[in-house]
Amino acid sequence: MKEPVLDHIGIAVASLGEGLALYRALGLEAEGTEEVPGQGVRVAFLPAGDARIELLEPLGEDSPIARHLDRRGPGIHHICLRVGDIRATMARLREEGFELLSEEPQEGAHGMLVCFVHPRSAGGVLLELSQPAPSRP
Ligand code: ZN
Numbered sequence: 001m002k003e004p005v006l007d008h009i010g011i012a013v014a015s016l017g018e019g020l021a022l023y024r025a026l027g028l029e030a031e032g033t034e035e036v037p038g039q040g041v042r043v044a045f046l047p048a049g050d051a052r053i054e055l056l057e058p059l060g061e062d063s064p065i066a067r068h069l070d071r072r073g074p075g076i077h078h079i080c081l082r083v084g085d086i087r088a089t090m091a092r093l094r095e096e097g098f099e100l101l102s103e104e105p106q107e108g109a110h111g112m113l114v115c116f117v118h119p120r121s122a123g124g125v126l127l128e129l130s131q132p133a134p135s136r137p
Contacts, residue, residue: 019055029046030046078126082132100115115128
């Protein structure tokens with residue numbers, strides 16, 4: 001498949017329960033929820049065709065999602081593009097002048113490798129790059 005592909009759209013919610021109820025009313029069901037302490041969030045992924053909706057609830061006051069909710073309220077937080085080789089993509093984007101929020105890929109949900117790109121270098125959109133976890137023996 002040609003990459004990148006749209007993997008998911010991340011949406012900040014104050015409460016996963018309320019978010020899940022809203023999307024259930026729209027016909028979308030979560031695959032399950034997961035805590036990602038490294039990112040300060042609890043997440044639920046809702047398959048929607050070839051892409052997914054990711055609901056993000058803050059784990060604490062210092063979570064980036066808590067800051068987003070304080071400043072802007074609930075709503076779209078980021079979009080995520082899936083790539084085959086995140087390190088190669090990061091190196092290429094760095095050369096192109098994109099501002100990456102970490103030097104190295106971080107661990108995201110489902111053991112994926114992720115990296116965020118600052119919105120001021122990406123047309124006002126917080127971009128997440130992800131690479132699926134290598135299958136473990
Ligand atoms: Zn995400």
